[in-house]
Amino acid sequence: MTTLTGRRPRWGRIGLIVYMVAAFVYLFTPVVLVIVFGFNDNRGRFNFTWVGFTWDHWRNVFFGETFGGVPGVFDALVSSLRLAFLSSLGATALGTFIALALVRYRFKGRSAANVALFLPMATPEVVMGSSLLALFIALRFPLGFPSLLVAHILFNISYVVVTVKARLQGFDRHLEEAAMDLYANEWETFRRVTLPMIMPGVFAAFLLGFALSFDDFIISNFVAGPTEVTFPLWIWGAAQRGIPPEVNVLGTLVFLTTVSLMLANILWQRRRA
């Protein structure tokens, strides 16, 4: 890429750089506000105007009577983590198999399968959530953690397939033939060559699924039932009554954790390459 050195800077180029700075400021402003308002010494139930700086909410989150400082929020976090982990694990397994079939084999119904996998991604979440709820009610399927798990695996599958497929398509088919040529049978070929090669893609798919599940509100809101409360559902409920700044603190913690995980994953992938 050309750089600015040795050339007369052009106005278009400078304008673009200024624009990009502005765009990133725009992208980060809401995030910064969530973090900052975790330090707000707010009055009353609402936390939308800046009053003054305080560590109280952070102290309350870690040293309050329950972790999180607000009743119910700890359980909601645990519920979300459990749901995200299990649903992403399930979707990663199912989706990886599908991706293998789609990339490695030519079979009847393959393009129909591609459309069928694309449709869930093109379906608005209200439609998916409402249709699933209607089914669960008709089947008398228990609403709560089981129905959430089913729904989250469902909406994650397509994203896993896309992610793993991209990785599979990028690698030379001859590698598997070479393994078979060198006396590895089908299982050994998968275990020694295919799986290690697509592992970064599988892991990325797992992380994506985890993030999508952890942050899902709309579909969860339909199928959670009256008793199971995930973190986004808890925030939603709190937002009706007025959100305590402790939620901002927890949001900040979630943000910092996921950012560190994302950066760690990038560094790990880079070292492998």
Next chain:
Amino acid sequence: MTTTAAVTGRRRWVPYLLMAPGGLWLLIFYFVPIARLVEVSLQSGIFPRYRFTWEVGNYLRLFTDFLPHLQRSLLYGLGATLIGLLIAYPLAYGIAFRGGRYKNLLLVLLLMPFLMPFLLRTLSWRIILADNGPVVEALRTVGLLGADGRLLATGVAVVAGITYNFLPFTTLPIYVSLEKIDRSLIEAANDLYASPVVAFWKVTFPLSMPGVVAGSLLTGIPAIGDYVNAELLGTPEQYMLGNVIQSRFLRVLDYPSAAALSFSLMLAILLILIPYIRATGTEDLVA
């Protein structure tokens, strides 16, 4: 021809075996519910006794009772998509063509805000657009808003929230297709007497169209179906179809009309999608 898989007779069932678990999941929990949605949408009666009666009237209510919601869904959804494209294109262009060795860092920064929980970053817009907040103050000063003009609880706030929340879905596909463009094509255009501006409009932009189309679909579809932004940043005056579906299903318990609205939304999106699928084929959809 040399890359064709050597599928011999007894291995023909392998792909089906691999597809089976996930495929069944999709069939039972996606296609069956959508089909049932159609069935429910044609029922009539009073909760909890609904019977299948070919009640087409449920669909007609979309154009009578819920016409304003339909209009707002389209207006806000498409508006947010358009504004999103305008914001995203230069951003994607900047990362792809001027990112240099910071390209990966910029991509990480682009995605990072979306690791903040969705509802919290949406609620942040209440602070930004608050009546005594800096944005409103500024617009009042320059006269774009009257002295008692406000942004929060208006369509502007809803569109702002939707635009922001779906921005990565708009930007990434555009970035990908810009990144794919062979740089020598632009040099060739310059060599053939095209100024940078002409080269952009005649070469770069047309070649990035697949990304623009994919980005608008990925943004437009969830945007039209969204109800969270209208709920958190608007008032019932700004409610969209999603809000109606949500409340009919979860509060009013009027399943037939909710199902009819839900399926109409799905149909509308399929109508938008089909020409796109026809044009690009199925292979690129999930890739």
Next chain:
Amino acid sequence: MRSVPEELVTTAGIEAVPAVRLDHVTKKFGDFTAVDDISLEVGENRFFALLGPSGCGKTTTLRIIGGFEEPTAGVVYLHGDDVTGLKPYRRPVNTVFQSYALFPHLTVWENVAFGLRRRRFDDAEIRRRVAEMLELVQLTGRENQKPGQLSGGQQQRVALARALINHPRVLLLDEPLGALDLKLRKEMQIELKRIQQEVGITFIHVTHDQEEAMTMADTIAVMNHGRIERLGSPTEIYEDPKTEFTASFLGASNLMEVQVVDGSAGRVALPGGDELRVPAGRLPAGERKAKVGVRPEKIRLVEPGSAVQGNTVTGRVVDASFIGVSTHYLVKTAPGQEMAVTVQNLEDHRFRPGDDVVCVWNPEHTFVVR
């Protein structure tokens, strides 16, 4: 068309049990016939080349021998055993892939040891043989590097070592030098030939480069449209290509349509009436027309009226280009008919465009093509 005539097959079949035998092998991909009823024998310890343009079926033939494609019809024998339905990992053959197909997540050492490990050799034996093999291909010291850290030539040698370490009875090479630059390719041609002679394994080598095939192979099969056009030693197929495709794919040729005057005596006539002689027996019996050819470097140019023996054709020089080791002439011999002539620069005298000349060559160098 016909299947390969018996006499062609026997030129390659040397021992009683050939290393590789293909018996009427056909491979179709849908409507496309990639390999069309090929029968072929490759003897023990041969360096055998499958030569042809892209899409001629040479790679598919190789993949059928390796077990990566199952033939639509026909039987594959390795050392007399029918292996047609056998998986690649059950065949005593190994492959060097065009793209090398080195496992990027494994080190050089692990790549080379891959086959022995799958066959459950004990660790000490594996270590000994890998060290030996890396020495043979001059990669000692690179054991712990990943393939991505090696140059193209080094990757090529890893691919070779990874295959050879298994002591295959046949080694298959799919355009193994295609990705290397010209200089390295020339070096590797010699190197590969040396290794083949050292290890005494049958090599089957797929290439589209005629010079590469002729440098290395002792037997060449020229393929086109899924069939074998010509099979024989490099000299045989160059001097007597027998088919028009082989004549033009292997080097340059001057081809001429002729009338047969006396087939058994090898006398033919050009459209202008000039008579040429062809070695007896090369003309197909009972045909009235034929196509004959001669290589440009077999022709001498002399001034009209010189006393000469052999086949002669008169003409006028239309183009002369000096290219160092030789001079290339283009001689117009009749309306619409030109002859390419390559003359070594032994004498000072050079013809110029416009000069009248006579092209002269030994009748023995005239071949007949179908």
